[in-house]
Amino acid sequence: MNPVVDPDRKILMNESVQSAPEREDKGWSIALPALIVALLAILVLYRECIRDRVEIWARSDTFMHGFVVPPITLWLIWRIRKSIALLTPRPSVWALLGLTAIGFVWLLGELATVGVVSQFAFTTLLVLAVPAILGFQVARSMTFPLAFLYFAVPFGEFALPQLMEWTANFTILGLRLSGIPVYREGLHFVIPSGSWSVVEACSGVRYIIASLTVGTLFAYLSYHSLRRRLIFIGVAFIVPVIANWVRAYMIVMIGHQSGNKLAVGVDHLIYGWAFFGIVIIAMFWIGSHWREDELPAPSQPLLNINSASSGGNSSPLILALGIIVMAAIWPLAQWQLERNLPPLSLIHI
Numbered sequence: 001m002n003p004v005v006d007p008d009r010k011i012l013m014n015e016s017v018q019s020a021p022e023r024e025d026k027g028w029s030i031a032l033p034a035l036i037v038a039l040l041a042i043l044v045l046y047r048e049c050i051r052d053r054v055e056i057w058a059r060s061d062t063f064m065h066g067f068v069v070p071p072i073t074l075w076l077i078w079r080i081r082k083s084i085a086l087l088t089p090r091p092s093v094w095a096l097l098g099l100t101a102i103g104f105v106w107l108l109g110e111l112a113t114v115g116v117v118s119q120f121a122f123t124t125l126l127v128l129a130v131p132a133i134l135g136f137q138v139a140r141s142m143t144f145p146l147a148f149l150y151f152a153v154p155f156g157e158f159a160l161p162q163l164m165e166w167t168a169n170f171t172i173l174g175l176r177l178s179g180i181p182v183y184r185e186g187l188h189f190v191i192p193s194g195s196w197s198v199v200e201a202c203s204g205v206r207y208i209i210a211s212l213t214v215g216t217l218f219a220y221l222s223y224h225s226l227r228r229r230l231i232f233i234g235v236a237f238i239v240p241v242i243a244n245w246v247r248a249y250m251i252v253m254i255g256h257q258s259g260n261k262l263a264v265g266v267d268h269l270i271y272g273w274a275f276f277g278i279v280i281i282a283m284f285w286i287g288s289h290w291r292e293d294e295l296p297a298p299s300q301p302l303l304n305i306n307s308a309s310s311g312g313n314s315s316p317l318i319l320a321l322g323i324i325v326m327a328a329i330w331p332l333a334q335w336q337l338e339r340n341l342p343p344l345s346l347i348h349i
Contacts, residue, residue: 027088027089027316028085028089030316030317031089031091031133031134031316032089034133034316034317034319034320035129035130035133035134035316035320037320037324038129038132038133038319038320038323038324038327039126039129041323041324041327041328042125042126042129042323042327043126045327045328045331046106046122046125046327046331049106049118049119049122050122052115052119053066053119053152053153053154056154057154060154061206062154062156062157062205062206062209063154063209065151065209065210065213066151066152066153066154069148069149069151069152069213070149070152072148072217073145073146073148073149076142076144076145076148076220077142077145080141080142080145083141084138084141084142087135087137087138087141088135088137089133089134089135089138089316090134090135090136090137090138091132091133091134091135091315091316091318091319092131092132092135092136092319093132093319095128095129095130095131095132095136095139096128096132096319096322096323096326098128099125099128099129099132099323099326099327100326100329102121102124102125102128103121103125103326103327103329103330104330105117105121106118106121106122106125106330107330107333107334109121110334111334111337115154116153116154116155119153119154119155120150120153120155123149123150123152123153125327126149127146127147127149129323130142130146132319132322132323133316133319133320133323134316144220148216148217148220151212151213151216156205156208156209157205159203159205160200160203160205163203163204163205163208163241163244164187164198164199164200164202164203165187166241166245167198167202167203167204167244167245167248168184168187168189168198170245170248170249171189171196171198171245171248171249171252172184172189174245174249174253175189175191175249175252175253178253180192180256187199191252191256192256193255193256193259194255194256196252196255198248202244202248203244204240204241204243204244204245204247207240207243207244207276208237208240208241208244210240211236211237211239211240211280211283212233212236212237214236214280215232215233215235215236215237215283216233216236218232218236218284218287219232219233219236219287222287222288222290222291222292223290223291223292224292225292228290228292232287235283235287236283239279239280239283240276240279240280243275243276243279244276246275247272247275247276250275251272
């Protein structure tokens, strides 16, 4: 028995199936340019913040890795573009409200001249623009790439004193266990062959930041379970700390045994980076033994002809305009406040 086909119903079904991808494409064709325009507007409005960050990257070896973080973030998003394309952009007003609050935090950081607050707030403005225009579902699929962007923020120098103290403690303990008498005064100590000091470069903060950045990326690309990722990130933090202690002890011992002919000049840095490189390579090599295979790609979901973006096709444009307006308020407010505030020396209480 042949099924009865209703020609009118068949035509309607064909139109529905054809219109679904068209609507999804149309949603992305509006949302993606709107996001790009909003991000470019934020970059232009906060160009002074970008300039300050780039200057720190350029002059500090500790934060030089910041130059590669934005390109890596874009690559991470590009590699999951197919799964992102299956989702429907759903702009969120809540993210826009959060972006407004973060803009106020940025203003407070600028007025208080607390650069790290301004830098974190600026990065958060860029991150929140994604759920504001594309929606939280799309942003959730890009959680790690967006979070990785925070590694570009120059942050961590507050730990220098404590790291220097730990390095001095371990080095002196190692020397005494090696039978070498040590006289210590703060971060300076004297042994029979000469005097040494633990300075900022000896703190290991640059090793820790570099290891955390690369280690976090390695964990994301190599593992799928949250437990393994967190364990490896923890190892990526602990290993460079301990490795730096051992490095400092070895440098002093090499200098002592050679009569201060080795490890006291440029070779001091060469030995340090060579040792750190060996340790990090070994850490990644060991971590690769627990690498998890790629998960099977999710099957393409059935098209939903009613899955239009919340708020209609114009919503991404409206949200993009809202982002630009909200983002522009705070630099203008900063300019106005700094223009009207009298010099600090003229303020009377």
